[in-house]
Amino acid sequence: QRNVSVKEKFNGEIIGIEPGAGLMKKTEQAIKDYGLDFTLRDSSSAGMSATLANKIKNKEWVIVTGWTPHWKWAAYDLKYLEDPKKVFGEEEHISTIARKGLAEDKPEAYKILDNFHWTPDDMQTVMLDVHEGMSPDDAAKKWIAAHRDKVVEWTKDVDKSAAAGKTVKLGYVEWDSEIASTHVVKNVMQDLGFKAEATPVDNAIMWQGVSQGSFDAMVSAWLPGTHGDLYDKVKDTIDNLGPNLEGAKIGLVVPDYVTINSIEELK
Ligand code: PBE
Structure with missing residues (x-):
């Protein structure tokens, strides 16, 4: 059986929010700076949350554009992916x-x-x-x-x-x-x-x-x-x-x- 790549596990996509959000621009920047072959999907804050809930229900891999403070940290066990290039800044x-x-x-x-x-x-x-x-x-x-x-x-x-x-x-x-x-x-x-x-x-x-x-x-x-x-x-x-x-x-x-x-x- 073939190994499933990291990209395939995530369907090659990052679930975004509203196109005008700062987080979306930073994610486009991260895709460039880290040289990722991933697509950032436009969505809405509510759409992102719905996708996250669904994926977690099925224990599937998913990446969302996320932030703190947000209720999702109280609802699920989540983590930020480390960002050694600090594209998303710090505090x-x-x-x-x-x-x-x-x-x-x-x-x-x-x-x-x-x-x-x-x-x-x-x-x-x-x-x-x-x-x-x-x-x-x-x-x-x-x-x-x-x-x-x-x-x-x-x-x-x-x-x-x-x-x-x-x-x-x-x-x-x-x-x-x-x-x-x-x-x-x-x-x-x-x-x-x-x-x-x-x-x-x-x-x-x-x-x-x-x-x-x-x-x-x-x-x-x-x-x-x-x-x-x-x-x-x-x-x-x-x-x-x-x-x-x-x-x-x-x-x-x-x-x-x-x-x-x-x-x-x-x-
Ligand atoms: N956010 C929440 C906004 C600011 C507040 C992180 C989604 C943004 O990315 O612009």
Whole structure:
């Protein structure tokens, strides 16, 4: 019997997500830099998760474009493939970005955005509830109710009378992690009386929207690597409020039962 190659075990493919994601560009780069004969499949965050679930059910080999924080780490035994060339970078953080002028126009909204800061565990809790069927708003409300101390920190200097009825437009992409963070911030703002809206868009449009002022802010900037190219394009026309979460990561992810450990072994 013929030995099945590593490439064949994975069907020669890597299961991707939305085409505009930073992770997709980094994966194309990894295919080049490591000289891999693999095809990166466009999908969506939900499609990637569905394929991962199916493959794991059948104990088949699969590679997905993956990241942390994400509920999949709580649901399955998974590992990142080592990346000795560091194409996917090392530790990432998620930053909050506002449009220029927001601090002057809506200082109370700006304060909340500037104070917003939580942990990978916090984010994963909200993501898991959404994964298990809760609506993003309900999962956000549940987290807010259970973490009053943090919310009080974020909102401590906010003058409610100045917030009442003011619109705040948040842009985000429908990645599980950003569905979680954006809905938490939106609900915190709504609880204070803001008319906060969260609009899902493509990654490039999210960055452009904040830079051109059609969005007030976003809490979804993965830096320094994942969105580094998008950030460089607009860094002079936005207001970077700094990290809202540390300890994020991106890379190629496989189930634990896959017996290779490094991207090098895909050759
Ligand atoms: N992600 C989740 C995004 C950023 C947040 C890692 C899928 C991306 O690759 O752009």
